[in-house]
Amino acid sequence: MLENELKTLPNLPGIYQYFDIQGRLLYVGKAKNLKNRVKSYFNFAPKLCPNPNNSLRIQKMISQTHHLEFITTNSEADALILENSFIKQLHPKYNILLRDDKTYPYIYIDFSDDFPRFEITRKIIKKNKIKYFGPFFKGAKELINALYLTFPLRQKKTCKELCLFYQIKRCKGPCKEKISKQEYEKIIQKATQALLNPLSLVKNLESKMLEYAKNENYEDAAIIRDQIKTIQELSVKIQIDLAKLEDFDIFAIYCEENILSMVRFVVNNGKVISSNYKILVLKNHNEFDKNAIYKQYILENYTKEAPINSNHIYTYEEFEDMKLLQDLLSKRFSKKFYIKTPKLREKKDLCSLALENAKINIQKHLKNEHYLILKEIKEYFKLQNFPNRIEIFDNSHMQGIANVGGLVVFKDGGFDKKSYRHYHLKHKNDYEQMLEILSKRALSFDKNPPPDLWIIDGGSALLKLANDIIKSSGANVDILAISKEKIDAKAHRAKGSAKDKLYTLEGKIQLLPEDKKLQFFQKLRDEAHRFAISFHQRTKRKQDLQSSKLIQLGISQGYIKKFLDYYGSFDKILNADFNELKLLSNTKIAKLIKENL
Structure with missing residues (x-):
């Protein structure tokens, strides 16, 4: 099938997608000429096989490729935009996903x-x-x-x-x-x-x-x-004095021990006024792709909505698509952009300084406690992705009432509470509720790129459900599930003593209660549970307020909330003493409650 598909490639610009035998997306690339670019990955004699002139990473990817698809575009610049969009949405296995393209103030x-x-x-x-x-x-x-x-x-x-x-x-x-x-x-x-x-x-x-x-x-x-x-x-501590009051940006990237570090310096009027860095853990060092990283990193810093400080960009080193990216930014912002690699004097020194900062950031990251536990988890569970961004799901309801779900995010070594999400759910059983939550999240991958790892609060059935949803989305996300230990029909959650079970696509794993990996997952699961149940409680209270007989009597929600805060439940309000009700409200409301209920 693949050989026949290669024969249909046109001599046009566009993007191409490689899929494995299970239909999982392996890679998205762009090409000025689809036919020439895609065929360069293969040798056709004596039989179809990976081209040995490509890197080991590319050869491995091609050996797993079973099927390809392509989309033609009007220009290579349009292909670059489409390629970047697909990578963000689908997180292909062999593409590097920088993910965080928020606009800074x-x-x-x-x-x-x-x-x-x-x-x-x-x-x-x-x-x-x-x-x-x-x-x-x-x-x-x-x-x-x-x-x-x-x-x-x-x-x-x-x-x-x-x-x-x-x-x-x-x-x-x-x-x-x-x-x-x-x-x-x-x-x-x-x-x-x-x-x-x-x-x-x-x-x-x-x-x-x-x-x-x-x-x-x-x-x-x-x-x-x-x-x-x-x-x-x-403040960036530098000893470089720029002779001219120029505005420009500097980008540098560095990779060591499978850790990618990216740095941006912003220069206003000849002064470095701000700097930013980003760390990404790669699957292996062969995954390092300088051209792809520079493209993504610069594009995510120059979105259509963001103001532009300068149209001059300097990079520590040259990369393949510099001219293409320069033309794309010029078209996007209707002004001429310049992307260069300086060879002499102050700008070259600043680029070297940015690279040194990138190296230092890697050394700091290697000593981080969370990096070490996440590295151990990746290796132990044989995950495809380094789990830097983890999404944890849980749902909560009471006999089919106030059905809600919660999404909690663990990112860069801590809980990212700005990324938490609530879901109001229609269904009443755990399976259909989780189907509803995960489907909604997968449908939002185009706006909010997928994480490295999903953790599901449940067992093997919910793990399989999550895997089916990820496969249908085409995204590359690892999945684990954690099932609570039951004691006397109640979930036992105490970290350090609960014998919770972990589920992977390969089967069930039972870790010792004192195992740090298990304790880490318990911490994530318990935060998702706390978040979901607190939302359930608020939702149930709101539903109770709306359905309460007190509202039918014409009593305002303000007074009802006051009674609930004081008594804790509707039953206690209905059985309360008249004088106590009167003190909390007034004589009229106290009479309405005592005479009509």
């Missing part, structure tokens, strides 16, 4: 205003005379608060009268023309310089912190202390 100022202010945005502001600073990968809010604390800027967006800020000398009163535009412009210039040199704000913040502490205002002092710490972490 920028600080901007609108110079078309008479008395402009510094604001935070994550999207392009459609106005003229906008100046952006950033992106700031952390600390944007702390930085802008420090600016307004240090400089007498216009504190409010809309202000028609002199306010408290003017009284305490935090504002010069532009609303009543207490300051000229020229004088205000000088303040803006000083604030801009501070924005480009965040450490210059620390001295004033330290004075404010000591002042608050001296006046025993310890809460505000602690807030300032945390601001100082965040601003200090923003």
Whole structure:
């Protein structure tokens, strides 16, 4: 079948997909010419086999390929966009998935205003005379608060009268023309310089912190202390002085011991104002693909919605699709982009510094406790992916009432509570409820890329269900299930003593209660259970409120909630003492309850 499919390839740009014999997606690639590109993976004589000129990783992938599909596009640039989208959605086995393409905040100022202010945005502001600073990968809010604390800027967006800020000398009163535009412009210039040199704000913040502490205002002092710490972490300690006040970005990647490290420096007016790094654990060192990584990493930092600090990008080293990516960004933002690898002087030194930071980040990661336990789990359970991002599912109901499900996310060594999700469910039994939750999650892979590992609260039947859903989605996700030990028909959850069972596609595994791998999974399962049951309780209370006879009597939900908070259940409300009800509400409501129920 594969040999026949290779004969149908057109001489057109597009993307190609390789599948194994089970129909699982192995790889997505883009090509300027599909026929030439795909055939380069194979030798055709004396029989069809992997081309030995390719890397060992590619040869292994081709040896597993049973079927291929392709989609043609109008250009290679369109193919690159489609390739990136498919990789995000489906997490193919042999593609590297960077996954996290969120838009970071920028600080901007609108110079078309008479008395402009510094604001935070994550999207392009459609106005003229906008100046952006950033992106700031952390600390944007702390930085802008420090600016307004240090400089007498216009504190409010809309202000028609002199306010408290003017009284305490935090504002010069532009609303009543207490300051000229020229004088205000000088303040803006000083604030801009501070924005480009965040450490210059620390001295004033330290004075404010000591002042608050001296006046025993310890809460505000602690807030300032945390601001100082965040601003200090923003600064990249470098000894390189750029001769020109340029804006540009620098990208560098490095791989060691199967760990990929990526770094981005953001330069505004010749100053490195922020930096970001990302760590990804590869299956093996042969998976390292410099071209694919640079493409994905740069693309996810230049989304259509994000403001653009600069159209100049410098990379530590050259990669195959530099020109293609440059043309794509130029088309996307309707302005000429430049992607280069500097050979001399300051920019080359900055690229080398970014690479050194990438190396240091790997060494820090290798010493991380969570990395060690996750590495052990990957090897012990023979997972395809390093489980850096784990999604854990649980459902909760009471005799078919208030049916809900919960999704908990463990990422980068801790629970990522911003990514937790609730689900209202229609079905009443555990199997159909889990089918409903997992199906909803799989359908969202196009917007929120799949994780490395799913953990299901249940046994072998639910594990098989999850596997069927993942196979039908085409995504590459490992799956494990954990089944609670039952004692006297009740689930025993105590970490360190419960003899829970783990299920893989290969069969059941019983680990000792003191095994750290089991305890890790118990911690994840218990967090999912806590999250699901707390949502169930809130949902049930809401349903009880809506169906309560008290509502039918015309009693407001506010009073019903007050009664519930005090008595704990409807039965106790109905049996409560008249005078007690009267004290909690009024005579009329107390009579309604006692006379009608």
